[in-house]
Amino acid sequence: MLGKLIKYDLISVSKILFPLHLALLVVTVLGRLSMALNLPQNAPLIVSLMLMLYIFGIIAIGIITLVVLVMRFYKNLFTSEGYLMHTLPVKASQHLNSKLIVAVLWSILDCVFIIFSIFILLVNQPWLNQISAANWAELKEMFSIIFLGGGNTMVSILFLCLYMLIANIYIFLSFYVSICIGQLMNKHKVLGSFLAYLVIYVISQIISVISMLFFGLSSLRGFPVQTLTFEYYRNLMTLSIVETLAFSIVFYLISNYMISKKLNLD
Known part of the structure; x- marks a missing residue:
């Protein structure tokens, strides 16, 4: 039963978090393209705006991930959804374990997305080779x-x-x-x-x-x-x-x- 709870929770939060993290990668790719096109000499304002967008995107992704996972715990167990969830033949520890496992899993995925994003942005940069x-x-x-x-x-x-x-x-x-x-x-x-x-x-x-x-x-x-x-x-x-x-x-x-x-x- 724990596996079914994890699957249910994972699908629920992934509908929100996965598109957001994909959006971060899209912004990263656009930033990488702007660097490849030598936009710093041609359009410094665009580059500055994209850099700010990228930084705010990373910060926002981390905050939103935390908020979504915590709110999932609250809404699923202590609001109207709780009336249904607590009628299931499931122990309290299984509810808790499911939410915690999904939260930790998505936190790890969040770090992976961010590290991969930074890697895309910085790989083969001339200043790194120096x-x-x-x-x-x-x-x-x-x-x-x-x-x-x-x-x-x-x-x-x-x-x-x-x-x-x-x-x-x-x-x-x-x-x-x-x-x-x-x-x-x-x-x-x-x-x-x-x-x-x-x-x-x-x-x-x-x-x-x-x-x-x-x-x-x-x-x-x-x-x-x-x-x-x-x-x-x-x-x-x-x-x-x-x-x-x-x-x-x-x-x-x-x-x-x-x-x-x-x-x-x-």
Whole structure:
């Protein structure tokens, strides 16, 4: 049954998101053509407008993707659609899992579309060819130091991808749990969800700051200043991943409990 829910949710959101992402690629291709036609010398205004359109398009695509996926969760489970959805022989966790899987999947697709778009726009650009091998090596080393304390570059990339995946899950679950708490109100549920999100955000940030300060003070005692760019950053990233994962688990458990035990469709 979970597979059917995922298919239903995926089709529903894709009807909105897929055309928008295709539009971004069309704008990218037009921008690439304008660069190939040497429009910077002939029509700088057109190029400037297309560049602004491209930047705003990327920002808008990311925001719209998030809004559509969160609104899908709210409308499908806590509005008039919820009366039908909750009559299905499906557990609350399956509803939650379906929405979360589709949200994470489309977030990954969103990143793929954006990366592919930037690749189309920048591939074989003359200024990229001017970057020397030494510069690329320096960038790789900096990336490796920041994300894995100077370790293997491929491991660093996998480490970063893991963090981004967990952070993505955390973002959606923070919205989901806020909606679940807000729906307890008989009136102004959207306002209640917004206030719940603010409270959750403030509390999570306070906990994060306290844990980071504690980690920073305790770690500084164990690492000489010259080695802070290695083990220190790796441990900091590990702490961030563990903390984000812990928040995500708590948000998931609360959301599942609210949907299964405290559902309010009035």
